[in-house]
Each structure stands twice: as structure tokens, then as C-alpha cells.
Amino acid sequence: MSPFPPFPAASAVPAVTLADVEAAARLIAHAVPHTPLLPSRTLSRLTGAEVFIKFENHQFTASFKERGALNRLSALSETERARGVIAMSAGNHAQGVAYHAQRLGIPAVIVMPADTPFVKVKHTRDFGARVVLEGETVAESRLVAERIREEEGLTFVHPYNDPWVIAGQGTVALEMLADQPDLDILVAPIGGGGLLGGMAVAAKAVKPAIEMIGVQVGLYPSAYNALHGLPPCTGGATVAEGIAVKEPGDLTLPLLRALVSRIILVDETAVEEAISLYLSVEKTVAEGAGAASLAALLTEPQRFRGKKVGLVLSGGNIDPRIMASVIMRSLVREGRIAHLSIRIGDKPGQLARVATVIGETGGNIVEVRHERLTSDISVKSTDLRVILETRDHTHLAEILERLAAAGFPANERSFSGPAAGD
Incomplete structure (x- = not known):
């Protein structure tokens, strides 16, 4: 029985079977x-939990999307191959289609939203596809793709709402259970639902007792809302743009309803923390959507405690600039980068004394500046702003204590707002 409440729009489970996934x-x-x-x-x-990671970022295009793309392209007739294919995608499906179309000698056109990360656009073009950057969202890009499809007689390769694509993505679960048959739970991100839907078909057929859990970001809870009978409510900038989908597919939604036990919603901070953990702990790169499964464990650890859990790291195509921002924000949250406001007398030697205290305590000053125009301090004083590296929050507290003992009371400042207590 489905774990989700009755929903009048639910349809019959489509004919994607274990045999399709095995094929x-x-x-x-x-x-x-x-x-x-x-x-x-x-x-x-x-x-x-006992955590196992499925490294789909090790695929040539750094994403699981190759699986469904190749399975769909292989089903084309000779006439369809000669005319070519078209796809719309925020990046990973685009690269999967473009790469395997190039391998198979099939012309490919990819329509991508105008703000798609540069790294994904470049890689797609490098695979030989004609890239059209048009539309603010994937939904708008879909309309552009439909227009071009009609004009040029191309075959549309949908990123998730296609039985061949769903079956191809389901091969992820077959591999996971072949390598670790005693897994209790599989966790995967949900955009349109092709990955988790295909995985659920395969996993539940091979091991009926296994639990399937999906993950969505709070800004795009499309499948979560649909399965709980809630009105659509999506939108906003997310680091997990790969799963920023406004509605699941009419083929994938029944699979999720029938085979998935729960969808966990995660916030942006949890996704950023997961990206950072993959980099610092596993020494591997995860994009926002790729890190969503780990974000679910960080969000609801009690649900997974004591279980053998398989996480799908679904992709690693993250823009370097976004990755740099995620790393810095993570360092701030961990107390390893701090912004201090220190009141000192505006006279020679004060800065040197402050620097000595910080240095003797093991802190490393990254940046320093004087704020002499602050209206709430004496004209004979200055507000010293210091950005420094520390080991952690405990080390930062030690530095603040030593500064105060030396006659330099300091406040920790937000990087976007006033000092605590201001």
C-alpha cells in the first residue's frame, strides 16, 4: 500500500518493469x-547510519544521466537517428544526451535555461551538441525545445518522463544491490522522478523489503506536494538547480506513489553542508543535487540511525565559483573563518598589540582594516575589523577571551550584518 494519502490525480503504474531495467x-x-x-x-x-556512497560523479559526464540517455538513444529507429534528437536540460541530461549522441553519430540539439552554470554549457558544447540558451526555467526551455522539434523534425529525449530513460536510471539500484545486497534503505534525489522511480522499480523487485526514500529541496517540493495532495508551490534560487523541477512526470509520479516510502525536504544550508562534507571527507566533488541524499541524512539522522543506507551521489557538475562560495560559507559556519570588530585607541602600536595577541593564540589574520568614521565611538578611537582563520568555534572563543584580557574587547560580526550586541 502507498504510504502517501489518496490523491485523485494518481494514475496507474506505467509499464516499467525489472525486465526493462535489466535489459x-x-x-x-x-x-x-x-x-x-x-x-x-x-x-x-x-x-x-552505516553509509555507502554510490559515486555516479565518476561517470564520464560526471552524472547518472548517461544511463537513461543512452538507453533512449539506443531505441531510436534509423530514420530517427538520421534526423537527430533534441533535449531540454539544466545540464546533466544535456551532457548525457550530447556525449552519447556524438558517440553514436546522432545530431543533437540541447535547449538550456539562460542561467545554466557555465561549466555545464561548455561541457555540452564540447560534446558536439548545438546548444540553445533560451528560457528562464527548464519549463520555459521545454517550450523552446518543442518548437525546434516541430520545425526540424527531431526526436525529443525527455530527461525523466520516458520509459526508456526511467529504465536506464534504474540500473543504478541494480548495481548498488549487486555490490551490497544487505542495504536497508536507498536514498536518491528527486527532480522529475526518473532516477528514484527507476531505482524503485528495480530495487523493490529484487528486494521487496528495501525502503526507498527521495529527497527534494524545500524551494522545489514538486513531488512531495503532488504526493501529499498539496497545491504546487515552487520557485527561487537553489544550489541544487539540477532538481529544481516544477512538476514530476505523469509516468514517474505513480512509481513514486507506489514504491517510495517517504520524501524528505532539505534546506539550502543542509545541501551546502553535504557538498562541503563530500569534499572534505570523501575528497570528491558533488553538485547541489548530487549532495541532496547526504543532506537528507543530516536533516533527519534519527530516521537512518542503525540502518545500512545507500546514498546516490548523482552528479558532480558544480560551477567552480559556486563551489568556492560553498566552501567559504562552510568555513564561516564551522568557526574557521571569523569576522571580528575590535575597539582600539587610535594611536601607534595598537594594531601590533592586537596582532600579537591573535598570533600567540594561534589565529591567522587574513584581512584587516580601520573604521574611523563610525559615529558611536570616540574620535580618538577606531573600530578595527579583522578577518581571521581559526581551528573551530572553541579556538575562536579562546582568541576572544585573550583579546579581552589584553584590553581589546571584541565582538564577532556577521559577514552580512552588524556585530553581535550592536
């Missing part, structure tokens, strides 16, 4: 590698 696995095996499923002792310790 896809055989068909794509020569070109899509069986990626590693590895245990993570550190993440297991942090979450209380």
Missing part, C-alpha cells in the same frame, strides 16, 4: 561503467 543494464554496459559503491566510515560516524 537497459545489458544494453548500456559497454559504454556506461559500473560505478563504485563504497562505505564511508566518517559519514557513518557523523550520522549514526
